[in-house]
Amino acid sequence: MQRRTLFEGRLLPYLLVAPQLLVTAIFFLWPAGQAVKASFLRQDAFGIRTQFVWFENFTALFEDELYRQSAWNTVIFAVCVTALAMGIALLFAVFADRDIRARGAYRTLMIWPYAIAPAVAAVLWIFLFHPQIGLFGRMLNNAGVHWDYKLNGTQAMMVVIAASAWKQVSYNFIFFLAGLQSIPRAVIEAAQIDGAGAWRRFRTITFPLLSPTTFFLIIVNVVYACFDTFGVIHALTQGGPGKATETLIYKVYVDGVVNLDLGSSSAQSVILMAVVMILTMIQFRFVERRVHY
């Protein structure tokens, strides 16, 4: 899209974009370039000599059992968080879209968790599932289940998934509800007159018409699960026990900031950049085209 009416000015437009461009160049583009460069270099143990090693940092990563483990963790984590957060949100949105009493109040009471930080969500879930002080954690232990997410990797994964998904339900709810409200009533009513029951109407009309929203949310949720849940993991399990909840983002942080392994950390960064780029491109294609079946 282009405007017909424009303003004249030679220097002014450059002055207007300058602040954003400077911040972008100094804090985004330059570091990203440095990460790409460092991913091809390797320092010796004393940090004195640096050597150009082509793709060795990358091949080393792919051969590394720990890296593959954290990639697998990320896949499981992202799929579970996305499915849970979207499934629950869709269920609530479908019912909140009906003409029932107090639906305004219900909507308000479902929207507010959007404002909670991932790390704070994690702290809230500590008080639910901590083996000694958590409400449900204690119940589980009293019922004879050996519940301790600090020792059991599977349980740890369950808690970080639950806390991350819990925080994201509101966001999905807002979008699903907006999507449902944009479906013309006439279409649904026509199906109703044709004798289609509620579940059938949902399956054959509502859900397909929601597909643009659904696709958009899948991308947003996968990006959220991969990149914005650092706080959840850091507050709840710190990647443990062992490496059970170490996702790719968490591993970049540990290898870069804690272990100071520059080459490997940079190569991991570059791989993650590629992941974000692919996801962003898919997102913009879908948003532009507005998929419909």
Added chain:
Amino acid sequence: MSDVALRTAAAAPARETLPRERPDWVAHAVLILGVVLFALPVWIVLVGSTYDAASIGRGEVPLIPRADLSTYAEIWDDGSGRQGATPVWRMLLNSGLMALLIMTGKIAVSILSAFAIAFFRFPGRMLFFWLIFLTLMLPVEVRIIPTYEVMAGLHLINSMTGLTLPLIASATATLLFRQVFLAIPDELVEAARMDGAGPLRFLRDILIPVSSTNIAALAVILFVYGWNQYLWPLLVASDPQLDTIVIGIVKMIGSEAQTDWNRVMGTTVLALLPPVAIVLLMQRWFVKGLTEGEK
């Protein structure tokens, strides 16, 4: 907007002959379950913050709060209660300042660049547009170490400038404002020009007032974004005096054996109150801004 009256009116006469709707109580049951699912964790923390650390440690906290706000008085000045701990008032101040600076900075910077891109033609315009767009694909998380090095080189570690300045470039906000600006009718621009308004005058007196709802909606989203930052402050602010409240809570948990859980709970309540209040107060604008701006 859906028209409730119209919808029910259209559905009413046919009710007898149509397949039966699921009764309303199913909807109420599901939605109440949802409300509880969201509210319960916060309720537990709220209740816990009115009890003492020992009873929480034994897991003996009931589901009803008591009228005791002493925890809040303690954390306000002492934080975690350990030697040299950051007081919670300071954490709140840091978080508030950080959120406000990021919010206003992002809005200002994106309005200016979106204005240039929408209303001017100049060499390099598309290149700049794509460079800004590129930032969408480069979140902090994927370039931790080199960004830290840039920050260290510019002496921005452990400063409020360091916490906020690098976060004010926002592709999302720029794209949103560009869309809003492109939808402004040409006639309005013509009229302003005929009246002799220069570009800056037009921006200040017409464009900004006209997009004030979009700005308000974005402000809510960006305030929450700023308040909830985690990895960035963890990286660039090791000085406890600069702890935001979200960082502060997690530091308080630190080594579990000596954790005063009631303090953690009180701090958690204070950490989620401001952004939740803002989202609830500005609910209508916020929902509109979120769903119309796509993200």
